[in-house]
Amino acid sequence: MKRLVTILLFFGVLLCFSCKVKRIAGPAGVTTPVIQAAIAKQGAEDFQDVFKRVLENKQAQLSYPNAIRSFYQSKTFQPVLISHFMLQDQLQTLLSYFEAVSRHGLDPKLFAVTNIRKMRERLYVKKGLTLNVYQDVVELELQVASSLLKYSNALQFGLLNPAQIDSNYFTPTAQPDSILMLRVLEVKDLRGYLDSIQPKGKKYLALQAALRDEIQAPKKTLEETQQTLKVNLERLRWRNKPTEQKFVRINIPEFNLQVIEKGISVLQMKVCVGEKGKETPQLGSKIYSVQVNPVWNIPESIAKNEISKYAGRDKYYLANNNIHVFKQGKLIDDPESIDWARENVSSYSFKQQPGYRNSLGKIKFLFKNESSVYLHDTPVKAAFNQPMRAISHGCVRVEKPLLLALALFEKGKKYEQIKSAMQSGYPRAKYIGLPVSVPVFITYYTTDIDEKGRLLFYDDIYGLDKALYAKLQDN
Incomplete structure (x- = not known):
């Protein structure tokens, strides 16, 4: 009973203040008693259970499900973001940054702008709130968390991991960790944070x-x-x-x-x-x-596809280019006698000695x-x-x-x-x-x-x- 009263007071205060904020005010007729009545009709279902159930169902749709689950577990599965953002009109601020993300060459759809707006509006109806208010609140909360993390990481680390795009990529590249993401979800001055992560290089x-x-x-x-x-x-x-x-x-x-x-x-x-x-x-x-x-240790592919073919056409090619041939580590004295068209080139190694003809200069x-x-x-x-x-x-x-x-x-x-x-x-x-x-x-x-x-x-x-x-x- 005590938990139910706490929830009633939370949503009563949340939406009462929300109606006073000019840019995100709900439709006329939304009053605290209506809100309380709508929540009461939901029944005695525990709010945390709803949160956990929605989180489980929506997990595959979230950007960073493990970080998000860890964060809300530490918050006893309460909607801490929208309770803060809606009361201070910061949700609209967040949406405005998402909508302007094309200036970074990204698509606003990546951050579910339309979906967030629809879910926010679903909390309001002309003659009261939806009966399923618990689930509506949790879905909005999780989408805001997911999109905020995705935006934050995209601007600071890139949207994609380059090593997963190009198999020929070997540059050490930092990726966001869970500690950083948990800090993002604790941000209080949202506009200041979003401005701070704008890349500023020339x-x-x-x-x-x-x-x-x-x-x-x-x-x-x-x-x-x-x-x-x-x-x-x-x-x-x-x-x-x-x-x-x-x-x-x-x-x-x-x-x-x-x-x-x-x-x-x-x-x-x-x-x-x-x-x-x-x-x-x-x-x-x-x-x-x-x-x-x-000394150029000639790679096997080059030896097979190029060097041996040149040597096959010109038996003095190896000597003229100062290339020594080895088999099982032993220097071959007369590579001119080898029929390279018949030999297994892979059983030989080739080394070009220092000199003006050396391919490595x-x-x-x-x-x-x-x-x-x-x-x-x-x-x-x-x-x-x-x-x-x-x-x-x-x-x-x-x-x-x-x-x-x-x-x-x-x-x-x-x-x-x-x-x-x-x-x-x-x-x-x-x-x-x-x-x-x-x-x-x-x-x-x-x-x-x-x-x-x-x-x-x-x-x-x-x-x-x-x-x-x-x-x-x-x-």
């Missing part, structure tokens, strides 16, 4: 402005441009950005490498990246060492990653003059390797060793470790801004824009 704001102003990219329709802006806004929301003062950034569609120090680009150069089918992965790691005059930059890729020099410099530079087997070829080494090592003994070894007429492979590892990030942005804030667009060479946009639409 690139993000520039892309937002371009989306709002319907800027059209060269050689793209307006619709294609808008899609490009939307997917790149999503990428900018992902929590995968470097926090270090100094790092190397390669942007695949731009075919460009930059060394960034304290927010300023101190070095730029062209790069070649993986061709379609042999894509360079997106990743985050740390460059810890270089190998000057490197004079130096490679090493960092741990799951794809066995690295940055390296190349003897084929003409490729950097091509506008389309997706031509490698997955590793990144750099235009000015010695300048990159200088930017990483800075002037000193180790840099002079690198410079001398690269210029040597008698090249020998040598590892030289960085005094301090430097982060490297390989990214995929198809639009960016330059130093003057002008918008730049790049081709979607791997089709990742299309894949991401389709996922945003499905979501």
Whole structure:
């Protein structure tokens, strides 16, 4: 009986105050006695049982069901959000942010705006309230919680998890945890919180402005441009950005490498990246060492599909390109005698020795990653003059390797060793470790801004824009 009285008082006060709030006032004729009578007709069914039952039934429709269940369990299954938001007119504030989410390239339908409005109105009728007021209140409460969490996480972490979209994505990317989500549901100053989570980076704001102003990219329709802006806004929301003062950034569609120090680009150069089918992965790691005059351990796929075929057509190809052949770790003295068309190439290993013909050039930059890729020099410099530079087997070829080494090592003994070894007429492979590892990030942005804030667009060479946009639409 005591619990029933508490519930009656709660809804009487809640809706009595709600009628005094201009923007969300219910229809005329809603009075506290009518409310109390409607609740009383519901019977003695325990409010917590209704809450638990509705939560169980609606669980599959909620954005973060585990976090929501944990939160309401701590609140003894009471509608704490709408009791606070409706009395202070903050529910309308929340809806206004949801309705304006298109400025972030997102669809308001993602946050159930229409559904929330309908459920709120269902609490009011001209001649009183619905008899099923308990369930109506709980459904509104849960939808508000679900949409608030989805909006909060979308703006701070992105709507999608990039690792679930692209199997070639290996950049550490933070995801929202339950502790953060519980804090969101405890927010009291809703407008202040919603303003605080608006991304404020220059690139993000520039892309937002371009989306709002319907800027059209060269050689793209307006619709294609808008899609490009939307997917790149999503990428900018992902929590995968470097926090270090100094790092190397390669942007695949731009075919460009930059060394960034304290927010300023101190070095730029062209790069070649993986061709379609042999894509360079997106990743985050740390460059810890270089190998000057490197040995190229030729991957099995390249040995099988390319090297052995060249050797089959020209028996001196291996010797002319300084490639040694091994079987079970033992060097083959006369690989010219091998009939590569008949042999099982997989039982052999191939290593190209240091020299001017080496495909890795004079130096490679090493960092741990799951794809066995690295940055390296190349003897084929003409490729950097091509506008389309997706031509490698997955590793990144750099235009000015010695300048990159200088930017990483800075002037000193180790840099002079690198410079001398690269210029040597008698090249020998040598590892030289960085005094301090430097982060490297390989990214995929198809639009960016330059130093003057002008918008730049790049081709979607791997089709990742299309894949991401389709996922945003499905979501």
